[in-house]
Amino acid sequence: xxxxxxxxxxxxxxxxxxxxxxxxxxxxxxxxxxxxxxxxxxxxxxxxxxxxxxxxxxxxxxxxxxxxxxxxxxxxxxxxxxxxxxxxxxxxxxxxxxxxxxxxxxxxxxxxxxxxxxxxxxxxxxxxxxxxxxxxxxxxxxxxxxxxxxxxxxxxxxxxxxxxxxxxxxxxxxxxxxxxxxxxxxxxxxxxxxxxxxxxxxxxxxxxx
Amino acid sequence: xxxxxxxxxxxxxxxxxxxxxxxxxxxxxxxxxxxxxxxxxxxxxxxxxxxxxxxxxxxxxxxxxxxxxxxxxxxxxxxxxxxxxxxxxxxxxxxxxxxxxxxxxxxxxxxxxxxxxxxxxxxxxxxxxxxxxxxxxxxxxxxxxxxxxxxxxxxxxxxxxxxxxxxxxxxxxxxxxxxxxxxxxxxxxxxxxxxxxxxxxxxxxxxxx
Numbered sequence: 001x002x003x004x005x006x007x008x009x010x011x012x013x014x015x016x017x018x019x020x021x022x023x024x025x026x027x028x029x030x031x032x033x034x035x036x037x038x039x040x041x042x043x044x045x046x047x048x049x050x051x052x053x054x055x056x057x058x059x060x061x062x063x064x065x066x067x068x069x070x071x072x073x074x075x076x077x078x079x080x081x082x083x084x085x086x087x088x089x090x091x092x093x094x095x096x097x098x099x100x101x102x103x104x105x106x107x108x109x110x111x112x113x114x115x116x117x118x119x120x121x122x123x124x125x126x127x128x129x130x131x132x133x134x135x136x137x138x139x140x141x142x143x144x145x146x147x148x149x150x151x152x153x154x155x156x157x158x159x160x161x162x163x164x165x166x167x168x169x170x171x172x173x174x175x176x177x178x179x180x181x182x183x184x185x186x187x188x189x190x191x192x193x194x195x196x197x198x199x200x201x202x203x204x205x206x207x208x209x
Numbered sequence: 210x211x212x213x214x215x216x217x218x219x220x221x222x223x224x225x226x227x228x229x230x231x232x233x234x235x236x237x238x239x240x241x242x243x244x245x246x247x248x249x250x251x252x253x254x255x256x257x258x259x260x261x262x263x264x265x266x267x268x269x270x271x272x273x274x275x276x277x278x279x280x281x282x283x284x285x286x287x288x289x290x291x292x293x294x295x296x297x298x299x300x301x302x303x304x305x306x307x308x309x310x311x312x313x314x315x316x317x318x319x320x321x322x323x324x325x326x327x328x329x330x331x332x333x334x335x336x337x338x339x340x341x342x343x344x345x346x347x348x349x350x351x352x353x354x355x356x357x358x359x360x361x362x363x364x365x366x367x368x369x370x371x372x373x374x375x376x377x378x379x380x381x382x383x384x385x386x387x388x389x390x391x392x393x394x395x396x397x398x399x400x401x402x403x404x405x406x407x408x409x410x411x412x413x414x415x416x417x418x
Contacts, residue, residue, distance in 0.1 A: 001371060001372070002372050002375055003368070004369075015379075017267075017379065018265075018379075019380050020264075020379035022261055023383070024343060024368065024381050025259055025261035025269060026259050026383060026388075027238050028235065031235065050234055052230065052231055052234035053353060054355070054356040054358055055229075055230040056226065056227075057356065058230045059353075059356060059358075060233075060234060063260060063262065098407050098413055099407075100407045102408075103409050107409075132233070140354075142353070146263070147262065147263040147268060149263055151351075151353075151360060153353060156218065158212065159218075160211070160212050161210060163211050169224075169225060170221070170226065170228035170232070171229070172229060172390075174235060174236055174390060178401075181381075181383060181398075184405070184406070185402075185403045186400070186401040186404065187401060188398075188399050189236045189388065189390075189396035189397075189398065190396055190397050190398070190399045192396060193394075194393050195302070195395065198307050198308075198310035199310050200311065200312050
């Protein structure tokens with residue numbers, strides 16, 4: 001094994017270190033975050049930090065890092081209290097990645113990156129092309145004091161799912177949607193199987209593979 | 210599209226709702242969290258909520274939910290301040306899933322689930338079989354007041370990576386390591402490609418596919 005100590009980490013080239021630490025955190029679902037400001041100027045940004053916080057109430061979080069392009073997203077959320085998470089398929093990989101470019105606030109990434117806005121109830125802006133869409137209401141911003149990163153917590157208001165993706169038990173099948181690692185390497189999930197509920201003294205069974 | 214409103218969500222069967230909300234949060238890297246209490250009794254639990262919080266300092270978070278089996282992990286972290294994240298390959302899917310069974314505190318999931326302990330510097334317990342291992346020092350527990358879920362923040366102390374997985378630019382290749390969605394459905398990542406840094410007015414290029 002290659003060993004990298006804390007001291008080694010401190011002495012690494014900044015770019016190498018950023019790529020290392022970012023990719024070490026694992027491969028995660030890509031979400032496009034749709035927002036509007038109070039003048040209905042839309043914004044779309046790419047994140048991979050959606051976090052399940054609870055099912056009752058239905059709470060998701062995500063991480064908003066200081067000094068990144070996603071800050072327009074956070075400004076809009078704080079202004080209007082609403083935002084959306086949108087999962088797109090690998091077909092849209094270039095469009096989705098392009099939302100990470102530094103567009104000025106008066107240019108919408110929806111238009112610049114080739115996505116269509118879908119306004120719902122006058123307050124949610126979804127990505128029309130997405131396979132799974134989640135409308136969120138902002139609840140709380142928690143600032144992590146060590147590096148001024150924000151955890152944004154919201155409650156699910158509504159969900160739109162392609163019928164073929166919703167399974168009988170409530171499971172949402174995210175086959176061929178995008179995931180990424182680091183800032184630029186994209187993946188799709190390949191299913192291994194579904195395992196039975198684990199209990200001491202019995203081995204888990206593969207239910208579906 | 211199937212639409213599920215906030216009102217529909219509230220009226221769903223509890224189990225259906227749990228599966229729905231959990232799987233809606235996306236597919237994420239599986240990590241095994243290794244800890245010891247002050248008497249060196251080890252514990253191993255499975256999570257999929259590792260969160261990249263920053264690269265300088267190198268901070269990762271994870272979510273510890275109330276009333277779940279992972280609470281032994283949190284108790285140990287608060288007692289000893291050290292813990293490890295371990296990424297294993299799909300070969301260990303059943304062993305990894307089995308760590309979610311409710312073992313009593315005096316039974317170690319390492320032994321019960323077929324993993325070997327690897328003690329480092331007398332304070333970190335890694336999974337010997339893991340391909341990527343990260344030693345963490347506890348920094349802060351932030352309680353999310355809406356549902357008493359905890360965000361556990363720590364700083365990376367050391368990293369062990371299989372040589373073939375560390376690329377020239379610092380990227381850690383997590384090919385054939387496990388991811389999951391919901392509580393029981395496992396995946397491996399299939400790479401689509403690496404895209405060039407996105408800039409306004411130019412289309413991203415696929416660098417490696």
